Amino acid sequence: MENRPSLAFAGAMLLVAATFAFYAREIPRAGLAGAADPGPRALPLAMTAVIGAGGLIELVRAVVARRRPQRGTPANQDAGEEDDRQATGPDARVSYMNFGILVAATLGYLLALSWLGFLLSTFVFAAAVLSWLGARWWSAMLSSLAIVMVVRVLFGGLFHVQLPRGIWGLDF
Amino acid sequence: MFQQGLWKQFAAGLVVAVTALGGGCGQQGPYPNRAITLICPWAVGGGTDRVSRFWADALQQELGQPVTVVNRTGGSGAVGHSAGAHARPDGYTLTTITFELCTMHRMGIPAAPTFDDYRCLLQINADPAALIVRDDAPWKTLDEFLAAVRDGPTKLKMSGTATGGAWDLARAGLLQAADLPTDSVIWVPTEGAAPSLHELLGGHIDVVCCSIPEAAQNLEGDALRALAVMSDERLEEFPDVPTAREAGVDWVAVGWRGLAVPKETPEEIAALLEKTCRSIAESDEYRNFMRKQRFGVKIRTSDDFTAFLREQDAQWQSVVQSAGYARE
Amino acid sequence: MPWLLGMIFGVFVGATPGLTATMAVALIVPISFYLEPNAGLALIIGVSFTAIFAGDIPATYLRIPGTPASAAATLDGNEMAKQGRGGLALVIDLICSCLGGLIGVGILMLIARPLARLALHFSDFEYFWLGVLGLSLSALVSRGSTLRGLIAAALGILISTVGMDVVSGVPRYTWGSFELLEGLNFIPVMIGLFGFAEVLRNVTASREMAAPANQAQQAGTTRTAIRQIWKHKWLVLRSAVLGTGIGALPGAGADIAAWGAYGLAKVTSRAPDKLGTGSYEGVIAPTSANNGAVAGAWIPALVFGIPGDAVTAIVLGAMMMYNITPGPRLFEAGTQVQAIFLIALITQFLLLPAGLLGIRAFDWILRLPRRLVLTAVMVFSVVGSFAIRNSVFDVYVMFAFGLIGFFLEAKKVPLAPVILGLILGDLIEKKLRAGLISSSGDLTPLFTRPICAALVGLLVVALVIVPAVRWLRTRQRVATPSDG
Numbered sequence: 001m002e003n004r005p006s007l008a009f010a011g012a013m014l015l016v017a018a019t020f021a022f023y024a025r026e027i028p029r030a031g032l033a034g035a036a037d038p039g040p041r042a043l044p045l046a047m048t049a050v051i052g053a054g055g056l057i058e059l060v061r062a063v064v065a066r067r068r069p070q071r072g073t074p075a076n077q078d079a080g081e082e083d084d085r086q087a088t089g090p091d092a093r094v095s096y097m098n099f100g101i102l103v104a105a106t107l108g109y110l111l112a113l114s115w116l117g118f119l120l121s122t123f124v125f126a127a128a129v130l131s132w133l134g135a136r137w138w139s140a141m142l143s144s145l146a147i148v149m150v151v152r153v154l155f156g157g158l159f160h161v162q163l164p165r166g167i168w169g170l171d172f
Numbered sequence: 173m174f175q176q177g178l179w180k181q182f183a184a185g186l187v188v189a190v191t192a193l194g195g196g197c198g199q200q201g202p203y204p205n206r207a208i209t210l211i212c213p214w215a216v217g218g219g220t221d222r223v224s225r226f227w228a229d230a231l232q233q234e235l236g237q238p239v240t241v242v243n244r245t246g247g248s249g250a251v252g253h254s255a256g257a258h259a260r261p262d263g264y265t266l267t268t269i270t271f272e273l274c275t276m277h278r279m280g281i282p283a284a285p286t287f288d289d290y291r292c293l294l295q296i297n298a299d300p301a302a303l304i305v306r307d308d309a310p311w312k313t314l315d316e317f318l319a320a321v322r323d324g325p326t327k328l329k330m331s332g333t334a335t336g337g338a339w340d341l342a343r344a345g346l347l348q349a350a351d352l353p354t355d356s357v358i359w360v361p362t363e364g365a366a367p368s369l370h371e372l373l374g375g376h377i378d379v380v381c382c383s384i385p386e387a388a389q390n391l392e393g394d395a396l397r398a399l400a401v402m403s404d405e406r407l408e409e410f411p412d413v414p415t416a417r418e419a420g421v422d423w424v425a426v427g428w429r430g431l432a433v434p435k436e437t438p439e440e441i442a443a444l445l446e447k448t449c450r451s452i453a454e455s456d457e458y459r460n461f462m463r464k465q466r467f468g469v470k471i472r473t474s475d476d477f478t479a480f481l482r483e484q485d486a487q488w489q490s491v492v493q494s495a496g497y498a499r500e
Numbered sequence: 501m502p503w504l505l506g507m508i509f510g511v512f513v514g515a516t517p518g519l520t521a522t523m524a525v526a527l528i529v530p531i532s533f534y535l536e537p538n539a540g541l542a543l544i545i546g547v548s549f550t551a552i553f554a555g556d557i558p559a560t561y562l563r564i565p566g567t568p569a570s571a572a573a574t575l576d577g578n579e580m581a582k583q584g585r586g587g588l589a590l591v592i593d594l595i596c597s598c599l600g601g602l603i604g605v606g607i608l609m610l611i612a613r614p615l616a617r618l619a620l621h622f623s624d625f626e627y628f629w630l631g632v633l634g635l636s637l638s639a640l641v642s643r644g645s646t647l648r649g650l651i652a653a654a655l656g657i658l659i660s661t662v663g664m665d666v667v668s669g670v671p672r673y674t675w676g677s678f679e680l681l682e683g684l685n686f687i688p689v690m691i692g693l694f695g696f697a698e699v700l701r702n703v704t705a706s707r708e709m710a711a712p713a714n715q716a717q718q719a720g721t722t723r724t725a726i727r728q729i730w731k732h733k734w735l736v737l738r739s740a741v742l743g744t745g746i747g748a749l750p751g752a753g754a755d756i757a758a759w760g761a762y763g764l765a766k767v768t769s770r771a772p773d774k775l776g777t778g779s780y781e782g783v784i785a786p787t788s789a790n791n792g793a794v795a796g797a798w799i800p801a802l803v804f805g806i807p808g809d810a811v812t813a814i815v816l817g818a819m820m821m822y823n824i825t826p827g828p829r830l831f832e833a834g835t836q837v838q839a840i841f842l843i844a845l846i847t848q849f850l851l852l853p854a855g856l857l858g859i860r861a862f863d864w865i866l867r868l869p870r871r872l873v874l875t876a877v878m879v880f881s882v883v884g885s886f887a888i889r890n891s892v893f894d895v896y897v898m899f900a901f902g903l904i905g906f907f908l909e910a911k912k913v914p915l916a917p918v919i920l921g922l923i924l925g926d927l928i929e930k931k932l933r934a935g936l937i938s939s940s941g942d943l944t945p946l947f948t949r950p951i952c953a954a955l956v957g958l959l960v961v962a963l964v965i966v967p968a969v970r971w972l973r974t975r976q977r978v979a980t981p982s983d984g
Contacts, residue, residue, distance in 0.1 A: 013651055027672050040665040040668045043925075043929045044661045044673070047658040054650060054651035054654065058647065118883075122882075125878075126875050135871055147876050159516070160240045160527065161886075216523060244890055251679065281671075334669065335667060361930070362934065366813070370804070374622070376938070377938070392825060392827070393827050
């Protein structure tokens with residue numbers, strides 16, 4: 001179970017290898033350091049080769065595994081994926097909906113960070129995530145406020161980190 | 173799981189946050205009326221960081237507002253220098269500018285700023301490069317060393333920083349001034365003076381080129397000695413070390429640090445900062461700090477500093493080019 | 501008194517993701533100038549040791565390493581926490597930190613100079629082999645498929661090549677962005693791969709959000725902890741000695757020491773398969789080593805006046821403010837050095853109360869509802885990634901690696917080799933190329949230099965002989981019952 005080859009992983013690795021090999025062209029072959037240096041391009045190319053070869057082996061294994069389904073495993077398209085899902089956590093159901101929502105919310109938060117400043121965007125983000133995860137609105141607000149205050153005191157007061165202020169120049 | 177009153181909460185959250193915590197945005201009053209940032213383009217713990225932290229402390233006492241050091245590292249100083257040059261020109265962001273400001277824009281770093289993007293306030297420090305060898309090295313003078321470079325059976329190995337770093341350029345310029353090709357020694361790239369000195373002590377390289385304070389503790393011991401220092405005149409702390417000029421090589425290489433604000437900073441704010449910085453630079457505390465840290469004090473006021481930087485820019489352009497490091 | 505306060509401060513900084521031990525020391529140094537020299541040094545030394553330990557607290561409980569040296573604690577320490585034994589793991593961790601520190605300081609006091617001389621023999625090629633040795637241990641460290649472990653390590657190395665190449669001064673994979681010139685910072689990558697990915701996993705697994713975040717942690721009985729440590733006393737000693745040795749090399753620090761010890765534990769363990777599943781050995785080895793390495797970094801600093809890492813560089817600067825000149829003279833003069841040794845020793849004992857306080861505080865946090873902890877982890881992941889370089893860009897890096905970490909773990913790809921590749925890829929490449937430049941392209945010294953040859957020998961032992969012996973043994977064991 002543990003080492004079930006995955007088409008998605010194989011594909012991703014081949015993609016990574018191809019991308020990095022392609023952009024390795026932009027790295028000069030030789031650097032400033034002269035002929036004895038293998039050059040800045042050597043290692044990235046070697047690593048893309050390893051990742052590419054690894055991806056290929058994984059691909060072959062995934063295809064072979066699919067051709068010869070093991071007993072008890074459905075031989076349909078999603079065989080590999082299904083198992084992965086089951087193995088992800090103790091609770092069998094995996095909500096890709098939740099995944100999408102959290103990723104989108106975080107992305108929005110990051111975008112707001114340099115615009116609204118740390119204080120405001122974090123407060124809104126934390127309150128939104130908390131209430132989405134089932135907290136009542138007042139408890140979400142209070143907890144969110146507490147988180148913001150803790151971060152403000154720790155980072156601003158104690159560690160002298162200046163967090164983004166945003167366009168209104170709010171105190172970080 | 174998704175609660176319905178979410179948007180109401182968003183709105184309520186905005187109101188609470190703005191009213192409860194946003195009180196700081198309406199502060200008014202003469203400059204400075206809020207916290208000031210001092211950008212240090214180099215990592216925590218290095219020389220520039222230590223100097224910056226002294227200045228942040230001193231400025232805080234003089235200006236009565238908190239001054240915090242922010243380390244914006246990366247790209248051989250490009251990230252911090254660029255952030256400092258493109259900060260809002262309101263006098264609330266200062267930058268500790270360093271030597272690399274005059275070289276990096278010629279070496280293929282995209283969108284690297286130049287001294288022209290800054291309004292310089294004050295030069296605060298200068299440390300010349302020096303050639304440092306083990307005490308048992310066969311060369312006693314710069315001349316003997318250069319002769320060994322010229323006629324020696326094997327190429328000598330030098331280090332002190334990364335390829336194309338400040339001290340690599342300093343030694344390239346020295347060789348050039350002595351009419352030697354810049355590739356007549358092997359420059360072994362390292363991460364800085366400390367590991368280079370370790371390699372030197374271990375006998376893996378022959379000469380280290382770095383600034384005097386970086387090697388001061390070892391020069392005061394008896395394992396290492398300096399062949400020459402690339403300054404105008406001999407140093408107070410090391411009166412026995414001759415300058416390169418005395419040995420007949422007309423070459424000066426000085427690592428410097430200074431304070432600057434973005435170019436468009438209002439003149440009255442810049443002038444106030446300049447005056448404050450100058451009084452700090454003249455204080456005993458500053459001299460004391462720099463002496464104890466073995467850093468050289470060199471003060472140039474705004475105009476002199478800018479003129480000096482223009483001169484530096486030209487001097488290093490030719491070195492960067494002839495060493496083959498120039499890139500578009 | 502400021503000493504203990506300083507150490508509590510160290511706990512805070514170390515336990516906060518994105519704030520490293522270096523940062524803790526840099527923040528404390530200006531304060532220390534107002535104190536007498538010895539009190540000031542005590543403050544600084546206290547902070548540096550505490551911060552390294554405290555990094556293990558969030559690594560164990562939340563799977564977010566507080567400092568780079570704590571990445572190894574996200575393996576067995578975190579597994580133990582998931583099994584409800586996190587408190588115990590941290591008490592063991594704390595005691596081993598003290599022991600590691602004590603052993604390290606002991607080595608520093610007794611054989612600093614011979615060890616410093618030995619370290620001088622390390623040049624580029626030696627570092628290269630050290631890196632390769634560390635990386636090949638990742639094959640052992642990773643659980644599951646060897647192929648995926650290999651791919652993961654290659655990914656880590658590939659990531660390490662992003663940025664300005666120090667050897668040749670050309671940018672690689674920066675796509676014109678100068679935020680990328682310094683390369684992908686290790687801390688945001690790590691926070692993303694471990695911390696953010698963990699939050700994503702929690703949310704997608706639709707866990708009960710109102711329940712406390714971690715199941716009740718079994719009270720960390722000190723007696724169990726001490727019994728386990730006694731059982732593995734040689735492991736503590738081995739790891740601490742290894743850590744101190746690695747720390748004494750200016751090119752390697754506490755993070756490499758921790759992984760090295762973890763790999764060594766895996767090679768020498770009687771039950772190597774248990775490492776990574778929440779074993780005591782996996783907790784003990786890295787934490788003994790990283791505190792040993794903090795002491796080890798003082799060796800070149802005190803003997804030669806050359807800082808072994810950023811922390812000692814700051815401390816050397818502070819010493820000069822007290823008119824103490826580090827270097828050979830200091831060592832010969834005596835009294836000052838003895839004061840420093842004494843301070844370092846007492847620090848190890850003070851670490852116990854300060855560390856316990858930190859563990860208690862985190863224990864309390866984990867009793868809060870899961871949703872609150874998850875949200876706080878998100879916010880701290882963002883702030884921590886930002887704080888390391890004051891850059892919003894790094895926050896996006898954290899975010900991206902959170903998604904990558906989530907994907908890789910869903911596909912059962914081990915993350916430890918990615919981190920190792922990232923830490924060591926840089927070292928391996930730089931040192932090999934610098935070595936080749938130094939030898940004018942000649943490869944023979946790579947094998948003929950004495951320490952290189954020894955390291956190659958170790959590599960062969962670790963990769964060929966140990967697995968072979970182990971394989972033979974298991975075959976015998978399998979063969980015997982089938983005979984009967």
